[in-house]
Amino acid sequence: MIHWNSFADFLAMGGYGFYVWGSFGLTALIMIVEPIVVARNRKTTIARLKRQLRAETRNTAE
Amino acid sequence: MKDRFNLYRFASPATFYPLAGAMIPYFVAVSAVFGLAGLYLGMLVAPTDFQQGEGYRIIFIHVPASWMSMFIYLVMAGWAAIGLAFNTRLSGMMAQALAPTGALMAFLSLWTGALWGKPMWGAWWVWDARLTSELILLFLYIGYMALTAAIDDQRRADKAGGLLLLVGVVNVPIIYFSVKWWNTLHQGSSVNLTKSSMAETMLWGMLLMAMCFWMYSIAVALMRVRTIMLERERHTDWVKAELAGDQQ
Numbered sequence: 001m002i003h004w005n006s007f008a009d010f011l012a013m014g015g016y017g018f019y020v021w022g023s024f025g026l027t028a029l030i031m032i033v034e035p036i037v038v039a040r041n042r043k044t045t046i047a048r049l050k051r052q053l054r055a056e057t058r059n060t061a062e
Numbered sequence: 063m064k065d066r067f068n069l070y071r072f073a074s075p076a077t078f079y080p081l082a083g084a085m086i087p088y089f090v091a092v093s094a095v096f097g098l099a100g101l102y103l104g105m106l107v108a109p110t111d112f113q114q115g116e117g118y119r120i121i122f123i124h125v126p127a128s129w130m131s132m133f134i135y136l137v138m139a140g141w142a143a144i145g146l147a148f149n150t151r152l153s154g155m156m157a158q159a160l161a162p163t164g165a166l167m168a169f170l171s172l173w174t175g176a177l178w179g180k181p182m183w184g185a186w187w188v189w190d191a192r193l194t195s196e197l198i199l200l201f202l203y204i205g206y207m208a209l210t211a212a213i214d215d216q217r218r219a220d221k222a223g224g225l226l227l228l229v230g231v232v233n234v235p236i237i238y239f240s241v242k243w244w245n246t247l248h249q250g251s252s253v254n255l256t257k258s259s260m261a262e263t264m265l266w267g268m269l270l271m272a273m274c275f276w277m278y279s280i281a282v283a284l285m286r287v288r289t290i291m292l293e294r295e296r297h298t299d300w301v302k303a304e305l306a307g308d309q310q
Contacts, residue, residue, distance in 0.1 A: 002106050010105075014116035019181050023120045023174040027127070030166055035282055042289040049296050050305050 073152050075291045076300040082284040089284065093277035096270050104267030111264075120178045122267055126275040127170040131199060132234050134164035134279060138206075139231040142224030154220030155294060157227065158210060159287035163279050165203035171196055183247060191240040192248035195233055202230040216294060 004010040013020040104122035111118035138157045145153030175193065176186040187193065206223050213219035236243075241250045295301045 003109060004106065013119065014110065016115060016117035016119075016181055019117055019177040020119050023123055023177045026173055027123045027170055030170060031278060034163070034166060035285065038282060038285045038289070042285070045289050045293055046305065049292055049301070052296070053302060053305050 073150055075152060075155070075295050076298070078152060079288055079291050079300075079304070082288055086281050086284050089277045089281035093274050093281060096277060097274035100267050100270030100274055103263050104271060108263040108267050109261055114182060117178065117181050118264075120174050122271045123275075124171060124174040124178060125268055126272040127167045127174060128196065129272055130275045130279055131164055131167035131171050131196070132237060133276075134160050134167060135199060135202070135227075135234055136231065138164065139227045142227040145220055146224050146228070151294070154216070154224070155287050155290045156283075157206075157220070157223065159283045159290055160279075161203055161207050161210075162286070163282050165200060165207065167275070167279070168196060168200040168203055172200065188247055190247045191244040192237065192246050195237040195240055198233055199230075199237060202226070202233060206230075 011017055011021075100122065104119060108119070110116055138160050141153040141156045141160075144150055145157070172193070175196075179188070180186050206226050209226055210219040210223040213222055240246055241248055292301050292304065
């Protein structure tokens with residue numbers, strides 16, 4: 001079933017290794033980094049909104 | 063009447079927010095399953111292409127990324143139309159949440175296309191109708207993001223961005239049909255079940271990868287829209303309760 005004879009064969013991609021892995025590599029990187037950036041942005045946004053909310057309630061209480 | 067009621071209910075950010083949060087893990091899991099299955103078929107099982115050697119395997123991400131770049135734009139334009147027609151709050155949030163992922167998909171389409179073009183055509187880039195219209199799509203995404211970010215008033219930003227999306231939607235059929243309308247260097251569509259040039263494992267690998275990209279895009283867009291909802295609805299009671307409840 002497996003098309004490749006060896007792992008080296010798989011990495012070489014019949015001479016197209018640079019192009020194939022360059023494509024898959026950047027795609028994998030983007031699909032890992034994008035969710036991390038979104039999650040981090042979410043954390044900082046929530047922290048900022050909480051600070052603002054606390055400041056607002058303090059002001060109205062005074 | 064019941065359906066209408068439900069639709070309106072989910073158009074409300076207060077209802078959509080927890081629903082989106084509950085759905086994200088499922089989309090991530092399904093995306094991973096489709097991705098692993100697609101990579102297994104495409105990278106390990108599928109045979110060598112008789113014309114393009116092993117280099118053809120780039121299509122397992124090039125085609126899904128290209129499809130998603132067009133599809134996400136259509137979805138954004140759909141939300142823009144709904145937003146302009148009915149003045150719904152959710153539509154602007156959805157369009158804003160989808161834009162960065164759509165732009166990344168357009169970029170990946172061009173990037174993988176260049177890496178495919180160099181060994182096959184001998185050029186990273188040519189001013190071919192297919193490539194040029196896809197580049198315009200990337201610029202439309204970037205233009206939408208820049209335009210909405212530059213306008214302080216959120217409602218006006220959504221309206222201006224929505225208009226840009228609707229005007230730009232003409233580009234999507236141009237991309238799709240460019241290989242038919244013009245004599246392009248870019249090859250025609252390969253997804254045709256009657257064609258024997260594409261082995262069944264290749265086709266299934268590509269379709270599975272497309273499903274993986276689709277589920278991934280939904281998951282990331284839902285993650286992003288939840289943050290946008292908190293930000294934009296920060297003066298409402300439900301967001302204040304959400305923030306006070308110390309929930310992520």
